Amino acid sequence: MKAWLTHHLHSLKIAAQRFRDAPLATLFTILVIGVAVAMPSGLYVLLSNLDRAAGGVKPQVELTLFIKADVPENESRALAASLGKQAGIAEVVFVSKADGIKKLEAAGLSDITAGLPANPLPDTLIITPSDSSPAALQELNDRLEKLELTQQIVMDTDWIKRLSALMGLGKNLVFLLAALLGLALAAITANTIRLQIYAQKDEIEVAQLIGATDRFIRRPFLYFGGIQGLAGGLAGWAIILLGGYFIESSVAQVAVAYGATFDLHGLGLDELLSLLGGSTLLGWLGAYFSVNQALRQFANG
Amino acid sequence: MIELSDVTKRYPGGHEAVSHLSLTIEQGELVFLTGHSGAGKSTLLKLIAAIERPTSGNVVVNGQNVGRMKRPALPFFRRNIGLIFQDHKLLYDRSVFDNVLLPLHIQGMSGSDAAKRVRAALDKVGLLKKEKTRPITLSGGEQQRLCIARAIVSRPALVLADEPTANLDDAYARDIMDMFRAFNEVGVTLVISTHDQELIHRYGGRSVNLAYGKLVA
Structure with a gap:
């Protein structure tokens, strides 16, 4: 157990030594990994913020149900009350024919309303759904259309469908980017490790000749790859934080222009941990493949 | 054998x-x-x-x-097996002591036991006083002796x-x-x-x- 611990500490020391031996090269590699990590993660952060912003808008989605003209007002009111209790509906506002006219007059259209022989407006229900996903809206729309009293339903779901499709596209893009840049990260690590292996060729050869196992030779490189991946992940996180800081004030301006308050959210703790864990793992994997390939190439085995 | x-x-x-x-x-x-x-x-x-x-x-x-x-x-x-090479195959990035320590280290030995054996091996080849120097500063004969010390430190048969x-x-x-x-x-x-x-x-x-x-x- 003690020997095992000593081995690992020693490997860690060697890995740290190799960082110190080439600080500039290491810094650049970490920066490259940081950028590779920051691109999909930054896009992810942007998307989750957009999603949150869109979520704040969604409750304003409304369906307007026009009731047939010959239906008496008390029946319309009863329908409004019963709909208000149904699942999938958050709120029902009843606007009677008379209220409708008053609203038009209040809106400065009294000239027009005064010229009308009779009130042409139907009783109207303004329905706020509790779930504003496109599927739920469509389902609610179909349900309301089947009602006997319904004349017409007006619902504008197109922009929600578009937004939802865009978010889906964005999420797929994040996956694609993450996969591609993850591959790049492993390749970057494999390459830096390869260079190190060639610098350390003598040592590896001697170690093999005097009885070092592959595992013994591999270990410091794996530590190096893992630490480099972790440092790259931290650099990526720093880039995201800096980027967020940079665009925060302009986001606030946009939000004010839309009459909303909105603040950017960074990565959550679990998201940060999976980012760091992922970049560490990819660095480790890159090192593993690189060392294994080199060990097979050396003739002493 | x-x-x-x-x-x-x-x-x-x-x-x-x-x-x-x-x-x-x-x-x-x-x-x-x-x-x-x-x-x-x-x-x-x-x-x-x-x-x-x-x-x-x-x-x-x-x-x-x-x-x-x-x-x-x-x-x-x-x-x-203790291997002794014509070209020594020493590692020039570490001290004489660490060169001899390497085989023991590979076998999982460390601490004062290992240090004792390294010094015994260096003593046998007459390099005890040079344990802290780098192999590059040694003469050809000394480098060969260092290679021998590394070969015998794990007491091979x-x-x-x-x-x-x-x-x-x-x-x-x-x-x-x-x-x-x-x-x-x-x-x-x-x-x-x-x-x-x-x-x-x-x-x-x-x-x-x-x-x-x-x-x-």
Whole structure:
């Protein structure tokens, strides 16, 4: 157990030594990994913020149900009350024919309303759904259309469908980017490790000749790859934080222009941990493949 | 201890470094491999240490068929052999002490036990006072002695030396041969390749003469 611990500490020391031996090269590699990590993660952060912003808008989605003209007002009111209790509906506002006219007059259209022989407006229900996903809206729309009293339903779901499709596209893009840049990260690590292996060729050869196992030779490189991946992940996180800081004030301006308050959210703790864990793992994997390939190439085995 | 039977080693390109060679070396023997350069001395040592694998025939060391050994078993096999190279193969990025420590470290030994053994080995080859220096500052003879210290620090039963005295002047060569004889006297099996006939005359021991990859009686 003690020997095992000593081995690992020693490997860690060697890995740290190799960082110190080439600080500039290491810094650049970490920066490259940081950028590779920051691109999909930054896009992810942007998307989750957009999603949150869109979520704040969604409750304003409304369906307007026009009731047939010959239906008496008390029946319309009863329908409004019963709909208000149904699942999938958050709120029902009843606007009677008379209220409708008053609203038009209040809106400065009294000239027009005064010229009308009779009130042409139907009783109207303004329905706020509790779930504003496109599927739920469509389902609610179909349900309301089947009602006997319904004349017409007006619902504008197109922009929600578009937004939802865009978010889906964005999420797929994040996956694609993450996969591609993850591959790049492993390749970057494999390459830096390869260079190190060639610098350390003598040592590896001697170690093999005097009885070092592959595992013994591999270990410091794996530590190096893992630490480099972790440092790259931290650099990526720093880039995201800096980027967020940079665009925060302009986001606030946009939000004010839309009459909303909105603040950017960074990565959550679990998201940060999976980012760091992922970049560490990819660095480790890159090192593993690189060392294994080199060990097979050396003739002493 | 070492048994080669009808061993051939053919390198890519068709050159046969060792051809149909059979040889037995008993435990505790001191054996000199002689012959012109290119006679197959180095290849023979490499075959025994499993650095090369025979094209045909069997190499058996300590009852293990070295030619058929699986890759993961090789390191553990090599830990029982002390290897001494003509070009030393020292690591110049660390001290004399750390060079000798490496085999013990690989075997999982550390701390004061390991340090004691490293100093004992350095003492045997007369380099104790230089443990903190870098190998690059040592003379050729000292570098060869350092290589020997590294080979014997893990107390192997078998030591293979490839032209250990090739680049040394006579006094240094005699030093090193005295050391080898001392190891042999405590029971270590030694196989030493050399083209220095005079050395063999002076030290006795069994002489195996090679020419073009074959034994010469």
